[in-house]
Amino acid sequence: MRAAVLTEFGAPLTVREVPDPEPAGGEVLVEVLATCVLPYAAEVFGGVRNYPLVPPVVPGLGGVGRIVHAGADATRLCVGDLVWCDPTVRSRDDALTPDIALQGWSSRGDGGARLARHLHDGAFAELMRVPTENVFPLPAAAGDDPARWAALAVHAVPYGGLLAGGLQAGETLLVSGATGNFGSSAVAVGLAMGAGRVVVPGRNRAALALLADRFGPRVRPVALGGEEAADRAAMSAAADGPIDMVIDLLPPGAPSSAARAAAMTVREYGRVVLMGGIGMLGGDDLALPYPWIMRNSITVRGQWMGPRTANVGIIRLLASGALDLAPERVRSFPLDAVNDAVAYAASHGGPFDRTALTPPAG
Structure with a gap:
C-alpha cells in the first residue's frame, strides 16, 4: 500500500x-x-x-x-x-x-x-x-x-469533555478558546447537546461574529482585552445569569491567565473541565485559588479524549442533524x-x- x-x-x-x-x-x-x-x-x-x-x-x-x-x-x-x-x-x-x-x-x-x-x-x-x-x-x-x-476527529474531543463535565440541557456553558478549531467545535457540540446558552470569549472579533451569526442568540460573544479581572467580569455579564460549566480548550501558546479568568466565572457548585494545552510549551501553569475552589465547592477535572461510548453519542448527534x-x-x-x-x-x-x-x- x-x-x-x-x-x-x-x-x-x-x-x-x-x-x-x-x-x-x-x-x-x-x-x-x-x-x-x-x-x-x-x-x-x-x-x-x-x-x-x-x-x-x-x-x-x-x-x-x-x-x-x-x-x-x-x-x-x-x-x-x-x-x-x-x-x-x-x-x-x-x-x-x-x-x-x-x-x-x-x-x-x-x-x-x-x-x-x-x-x-x-x-x-x-x-x-x-x-x-x-x-x-x-x-x-x-x-x-x-x-x-x-x-469526527475534532468534534469527538470536546464531546468527551462535555460528557465528563455532565453538561445538562438548558445549562449555560462557557467555552474558553471558543474561536479556535476545537473550541468552536465545543460551541457547536454544546448547543447540539442542549445548552441553553454558550458564552464565547476571544480576541478574534471576526471569529466571534462568525459564531454569533451561525448560532444566533444562544451564543454570547465576549471580546477579550487581556486584563484578567476585566475579562472575567465581561464574561460573567455576558452570561446574564449563572455559568454552570466551563470547558477550556486553549492552545499551548495561550497565557494561563486567560484560562484562569474563564474558569473563575463558574457558579458555586459549578464544573470546570480542562482539555487544552496550557503549559505544554512552557510558561506559567494554571493557578486556581484554593479557597475559591474549596468554599464554592467547585469541581475541576482534566479530560483527555473521551470514553468509547462517546463515539456512539457523537455519531448520533451528526446522524440526527443536531450537529450540522x-x-x-x-x-x-x-x-x-x-x-x-x-x-x-x-x-x-x-x-x-x-x-x-x-x-x-x-
Missing part, C-alpha cells in the same frame, strides 16, 4: 510504498477513505510540540473507512461496512486505569508508549489496522462525503499532496475550517 511517512521531525512527509498492515486477533483492517489533518499537525511533524511519535511512522488521527477484514471476535462488523476509526487506544489488561495511546499521534507514559509501538501507524495511508473495539458503524450518508465526516456538518468549510487533498494538506491546515485553523486527506487506492 501507499502511505505518508514521517521519516524524521522537521522533514516533509514522504509518500511511498510500505507493506500492507496485517491485523492480528482483536483487530480489523480498514481502507481509509478520509482522515482529518489537524491545524497543528505541522507543529507536531516539525518537532515543535515534542509529541512522542517515533519515526519512521505513518501519522494520522483516526478516519472514516470501509472494513476490509474483520476478525473472529467481531460479531456485528462485516467486510464493506462504513466505519469511524477512533484513534484512542486503551490497554485491555487494566479496567481501572488503562494506558492510552492516540494511534499514529501521541501516547501517555511508558504503557502508552508500548501501545504506540504495537499500533504504530495511523491514518495517512490507504490501509490501517485498528482494534476491533475502536471501530464504529457510520450511517450511509457518511459515505457520500467521507472528508466532511472526518471532522453542512456549514463547515472542507478542503480535501489526495495522498500525494499530503504536505500541501499539512501546510493548508496550518493556515486554516479557524472555526469550522477542515482539512482532509483522502488516500484510497485507485
